[in-house]
Amino acid sequence: MKDASPQTIHLADYTPFGWTVRDVHLTVKLSPRATRVVARIHFAPRGDAPAQDFFLHGEELTLLRAAIDGAEVTPEITPQGLTCPVPDGPFLWESEVEIAPADNTALEGLYMSNGMYCTQCEAEGFRKITYYPDRPDVMATFTVRIEGDEPVKLSNGNPADSGAGWAEWHDPWPKPAYLFALVAGDLRNHPGSFTTKSGKEVELNIWVRPGDEGKCAFGMEALKKSMTWDEEVYGREYDLDIFNVVAVDDFNMGAMENKGLNIFNSSCVLASPETSTDANFERIEAIIAHEYFHNWTGNRITCRDWFQLCLKEGLTVYRDSQFTSDMRSAEVKRISDVIALRARQFPEDQGPLAHPVRPESFQEINNFYTATVYEKGAEVIGMLKRLVGDEEYYKALDLYFERHDGDAATIEDWIRVFEDATGRDLSQFKRWYSQAGTPRLSVSEDFSEGTYTLTFRQTTPPTPGQPDKAPQVLPIAVGLLNPNGHEVVPTTVLEMTEAEQSFTFEGLSAKPVPSILRGFSAPVVLERDSAPEERAFLLAHDTDAFNRWESSRDLARDCLVAMVTEGAAPDTAWLDGLERVIRDDTLDPAFRALMMGGPTQSETAQVLHERGHVPDPDAIWDAHESLRQAMAERWQDLLPALAEEARVTEAYRPDAAQSGKRALGSAVLALQTRLDGGKAAEAQFASADNMTLQLSALACLVQAGRDEAALRAFHDQWQDDRLVMDKWFALQIAATTPDKAPERTAALTEHPAFDWTNPNRFRSVLGALAMHHTGFHAKDGRGYKLLADWLIKLDAKNPQTTARMCSAFQTWKRYDADRQALMKAQLERIAARPGLSPDTGEMVSRLLS
Ligand code: 0A1
Ligand code: ZN
16 A cells, blocks of 8 residues: 555656666566566666665565575565665665565556456556666666466567576666566467568567457558658667567556557557447557657657656657658648647646646656646647747757667756757747646737738636746747638748737738638637638638638637527528538548537537636537537538438548548438438448448437437447447447436446446446536536546546546536535545545545645
8 A cells, every 4th residue: 555645746856866777687477466576686876866775666565585685685664665775886686576466456567457467567557566766767678587377478678588488588778667568368469570771670469369369450550650650750760679569458548658568458459340430440540659659759768757758748649640640631630639639638727637748746647647748748849840840840859869869858858959959049938848727819910001910919827836827939820811712921930929929911912811820830729809700711711721620610619609608599601601611522521520520518618618608518518409400400401412422332441531431421420310310320320331330320329319229239249349348338328418328327337247447448438427518517416426436436446547537527617606516525525535545636636626
């Protein structure tokens, strides 16, 4: 058990460890409840570190033996680790501990999933395997010997030797302990190979449970594409003889970039057309790439301490989004990323959990694997690239790899590389890393005698611990159109550095229409009271696809706000403009599908809140329903033609072209269902030969309340496929009406297949409830109570997943007094639980503060 009183750790307190580790030799003798780990570690004092006691982290370990230079020692043991007197010079540390992977339900350290041994060491899991300086700035080479009867035994690096009942691995690249991994079990591999650009042969494997072999081909192709892309775009080659990927069913996150041995949540790597949707395929491709790209941005160059997490995560998310843009449609990817940023990061940045991209303090680092660190961290890289330009960006990245290869680096190092490579002063830009909150950007315009002036003002609302904010550097990409809809000034990046700043454009013959924040060039809330006519004009004419989409989204937001607050009717002028875009078959179907999508209900709640209203979830539900109904009725005659256009006749491929068509088809089907009560959806459900079509049809049937037979048929067809069953659980909550959502969730938690200790299954049920805006916010609080009941139950087994899911409550202060009181009561009930984990304790106390 961890100490009950949580410790706050501060960035400002960083001190280096007093010793370097030359090498680590581990022998792991596997046994479900009595695994022995023997460690032999060479330490040498480092002269440049402040004097300190010799301390090794270690949690939930039974120490059997410890020795220094061969002589037995008796260290002093606490729940966090051990201290021991050590010689002044270099020495060999030996220890043997016992651990029980079969009892490890937290899924951190060495644990078991379906009879297979696996590890998760980021951020601080290695200390549950052996005593060690478990901090990312301690880097060492590892040799690992695994003993056990399991047919497959894997660790990091290259295979060194093996025999009956043992295998040895050697990783020549010094690495921090969080990148350690070990896997053993009865696994099957899907093999592949790759030749790097300098001619090195690399063996590739995807390891899965027997039965899953048929779901690996796509992941393997994605891996090869990622390897090629990183060579071509960043000049980065792979550096071992072998690259292994393993799929595990029980995993707290998506995947993990352990050196040479990536471990994946099976939902993020296994795919087949029958069982995976187009969205699953796209996500798998991105996550394979993300973990692979970490080999350079994360592993070869790692983080000095966990405050620097965005150094590897922001950059790697940015790189994987570049990869997806290159593999698919850059415009569609950018719009999807912004939708996700607004859905996940904006609420975080505007509520009690707000923190800087580089936090300055934490209690439990696992609580900081957030949308802010990852997605806002990636936006910061994107802004940097826009400010310095592509050429300088890649020059800076070359310097980063050259200067810091093998280092545990900081954001200061990263910024200095850019300053040295480009000659720019980035001290103000650096505020993006230290200042939390989403800046608000307002704009006014003036036109006289051919000169057009845009004046911007930026302010950032206070966030926890940061009442006052300084102006940030905002790259504002702007283009100007003339009244005929022609672009007269192509995209130009205005570099805003002041709280208020004007930019002028000369020589214009008429007052132009500005297209501001093209490509969403900075993660801000743009406040602009432009006339609806101007937005409609941009919807029709903007050359920037993002802003074309955004102008429609703005009109949709205004329309929904008016519907909710004034009982207005849907805005027909907007729907006419939107219809012209949707009809335009020269446009990418994926883009048109995004145009048809419209804001989610939580986005409408967010917008209402930003505009000073208290969002009423039931009124939001009604407004969204009548808007969708109005769209369906208006476009009655258009829908069949669109459905025809969206039909795919060739064999299934999860590529951008086909999935774009299917996305359009599913947007159309959702509207058609409102007119035909589910007839078309039933037909599609019956004939579907891939999961994308099957699931979108099922969603429509659930939405229409005509789902009993279809849900049963789907269950019977897929009951043996756990990943598909996750979809079955989630969908019937996600697509149902608010009145049914909490009851359905409660009923599904009684289902025999509801294995709540599996994080995927838990999230597919309770996460689906949390994401059902009106269902979760049921007026009587039963949604809140149900979620809190389950969070309390899960916390005793799996603190990490519980703590992450507490963020469902992060917007609680946005709602009316009654709902606030109900949510607060549930948070207080969780907080008061005896034995609550430090992870969940920290989250709940931040939420309540
Ligand atoms: N570094 C991984 C994400 C990850 C983080 C923490 C984990 O356990 C607490 C597991 C995975 C990535 O960015 O993909
Ligand atoms: Zn990552």
